[in-house]
Amino acid sequence: MRHIRRGHPVTAPVIRIVAALIRDEAGRVLLVRKRGTVAFMQPGGKYEPGESAPVALARELHEELGLEVDPAAFRYIGYFEADAANEAGHTVEAEVFEVVIDGPVAPLAEIEELLWIDPAATGDTLVAPLTVDHIFPALA
Numbered sequence: 001m002r003h004i005r006r007g008h009p010v011t012a013p014v015i016r017i018v019a020a021l022i023r024d025e026a027g028r029v030l031l032v033r034k035r036g037t038v039a040f041m042q043p044g045g046k047y048e049p050g051e052s053a054p055v056a057l058a059r060e061l062h063e064e065l066g067l068e069v070d071p072a073a074f075r076y077i078g079y080f081e082a083d084a085a086n087e088a089g090h091t092v093e094a095e096v097f098e099v100v101i102d103g104p105v106a107p108l109a110e111i112e113e114l115l116w117i118d119p120a121a122t123g124d125t126l127v128a129p130l131t132v133d134h135i136f137p138a139l140a
Contacts, residue, residue, distance in 0.1 A: 085128035
């Protein structure tokens with residue numbers, strides 16, 4: 001896939017992911033930071049062979065946060081592309097779904113930290129380009 005960056009065509013390796021938009025009653029968004037990284041991003045991850053986006057996301061949410069969520073309940077938000085936050089020179093292609101949860105979340109597997117953040121006031125928090133450039137604006 002070719003992308004135009006700063007006026008020059010570049011072929012960047014693509015990482016295909018599925019991601020969750022999870023909000024609380026106050027409108028804050030749940031972000032996660034994976035072990036060994038610095039940027040916060042939506043929970044989710046890469047597909048396993050043969051998985052649909054909702055099935056992959058349900059599996060990732062279970063592995064990363066201990067959530068049991070019915071893939072049929074997800075609401076499709078959209079498809080977005082952005083520079084990868086933690087893999088220099090890579091692009092992420094993400095299918096994003098809104099997910100309603102009714103229980104607590106806990107950092108599991110590779111998740112080091114959880115953060116509920118106001119999309120309009122991220123402060124000094126380093127947030128992934130996919131989130132800042134595409135997902136937060138989609139909330140408006």
